[in-house]
Amino acid sequence: MTKAAAAHPARGETLWHPASSPVSRCVATGRAELLDFTDPQVTRWLADDPTTAAELGACGAYSLITVPIRARGTTLGAAVFLRHGSSRESFAADDLTVAEDLVTRAAICLDNARRFTREHGIALLLQSTLLPRGPIMHPGAETAARYLPGDRASEAGGDWFDVIPLPGARIGLVVGDVVGHGIGASVTMGRLRTAVRTLADIDLQPDELLTRLDDMVTHPAEEMGNEADTGVVGYNAIPGDIGASCLYAVYDPVSGTCTLARAGHPPPVLVCPDGTTQVVDVPARPPLGLGSLPFEATELTIPEGSLLALFTDGLVETRGHDLDERIDELRDALARSVPSLEELCDTVLESLHSETRTDDIALLVARTRLLHKEQVAEWNVPADAAAVAEIRKLADERLTAWGLEEAAFTMQLVVSELVTNAIRYGTEPIRLRLIKERSLICEVSDGSSTAPHLRRARASDEGGRGLFLVAEFTQRWGTRYTSAGKTIWAEQALGRSPQTVPSF
Structure with missing residues (x-):
């Protein structure tokens, strides 16, 4: 059985044609057919499909042409041409040629519309997904x-x-x-x-x-x-x-x-x-x-x-x-x-x-929106290694005021490392900023554009472990360049218990 259109299908209706139907044959073979209703093939088809026989008998049809609707190697369906009336003049070979030419042109238009609709849907789906x-x-x-x-x-x-x-x-x-x-x-x-x-x-x-x-x-x-030129294009x-x-x-x-x-x-x-x-x-x-x-x-x-x-x-x-x-x-x-x-x-x-x-x-x-002033703490840092202890103390007092005593150990370590690096390798002005939002953010800014690099220190090295510790103890960290220098930042997830110090 092959799906195809009948003489007078209703919109949205699905009709089935028996294998003896000229519609089924032209869809299967890809060849057009010209038949009179006196042909034995038509007689057998109408016997197998009483519903279609009644429709064709009601309109007085006596000759038909079936043409497959094909475009770009794909069969989209079939077109059926019926002749009825009092003249009783059957379709001729010239009519078959005209019908095939007409359907060929219509098939290209139908296929273009089908492709456009399909690509339009894919593009919309892709757009909404991205x-x-x-x-x-x-x-x-x-x-x-x-x-x-x-x-x-x-x-x-x-x-x-x-x-x-x-x-x-x-x-x-x-x-x-x-x-x-x-x-x-x-x-x-x-x-x-x-x-x-x-x-x-x-x-x-x-x-x-x-x-x-x-x-x-x-x-x-x-x-x-x-x-x-080589036929290879990067995806x-x-x-x-x-x-x-x-x-x-x-x-x-x-x-x-x-x-x-x-x-x-x-x-x-x-x-x-x-x-x-x-x-x-x-x-x-x-x-x-x-x-x-x-x-x-x-x-x-x-x-x-x-x-x-x-x-x-x-x-x-x-x-x-x-x-x-x-x-x-x-x-x-x-x-x-x-x-x-x-x-x-x-x-x-x-x-x-x-x-x-x-x-x-x-x-x-x-x-x-603006963050409340209570959510932000800032300090100017002197370019003196002795100031690190005082800055660490101020940060600890602010964390206590925020009720973040559990985060104090990790953040003191982060503040010490970032402020020490800024004093040792950066230039003034040096500034520390703590931000309490969904996470606890530490930012240390200085006037230098030289970026620090994370590396794993060897066992014999006396230094080089500062940023490694920051990366291990925080959720993420990075560098942001500004017109006045750079800012090294690190984010610590709130509610996160202190980690054990990693081994080197």
Whole structure:
């Protein structure tokens, strides 16, 4: 038995044809058939299928053509042509030729639609899989986001967003856009998002991160030109002609400062607690992959409770609308008082909805917070080894005030090692900062850009075990470079009992 269409099938109905049916034969053999109802094959078929026989008898059919619908080596179904009426003139060979030509053309259109629908679904699934699944809880900001595909005539594009927890209770906000649509744009989007997360994990400043990201896009493009000659192309290479844009922001809830840089991307909108709005003046730079001008970051202080909105150009750039007017509409929508950020995202999308929109949209909004002063302790450290004991004592007193006596042993060790290294190898000014949040964070800053390196000391070495101890006793540690030098940080999980000292 073979599934196929009958003379008058209802929408959504599944019909079965017996093996004696001309429809079944043309699907199985891939050849068209021209038959009169007086043919013995038709008589046998109608005897095996009384339902179809009744339908054909009711319409007075007396001649038929069945043509397989085939495209690119795949049989999609079969087309049935019936002739009925008073003339009783049967189909001729010329009619069979016309029917085959017509079905061949229709098969290509059907297959194109089938492939488009399939790729559209794959691209949407890939896009949704690569994007964050829900709001990310972070002490530095409350966030909400939306991704909206283009209209039904467009494939899924390469718009994306991400929220990245960073050391020091900071938070990274990123929005990007890959030009184009379909699976290729979604895959490239996933690679860029992974690259941004990797670069953010090593704590780069926004302008430096975009510079590295631009290199990752530019250099593989040159290499792929050589690889194309050999037929070998790196799977993880990001093509340089993608036309991608990106906006990256880092917010510090301790100082309330936000550092931003952009590459060919629209600037964000800031809404202050009093309801005033502004487009943040972030230096414009070319899209990724051009490798021309250096990227430049801007830093601003954001009042607590402000709203920062990052978005792709599909939200404001639509045919038949003035860009400045659309930006004003966006600012008005963001300034509205709504119960939650989730509802605010819906309000913005509804306010800027356009029937002429063909591009997809990514929207990320963040409500900033500040850590309480009681959660942060800072001290200036003299460049004198004798000051280490006093600094360790001050840190211990603050931990006791925070009720973290169990963490005091480990944190005293971390403070001693990091402060000693800063005094011995760094330059002034030296500063120690402790942050109590989900974890206990120790940061030691100095004016030198020389980075420490973790190594395992030999049994005969008198030193070289400091960072090894820090790595063993803490959850993670790292280095963050600033315009004034560097910061060595280490995070200790709260509620973690002191470890035994590792053997060397």
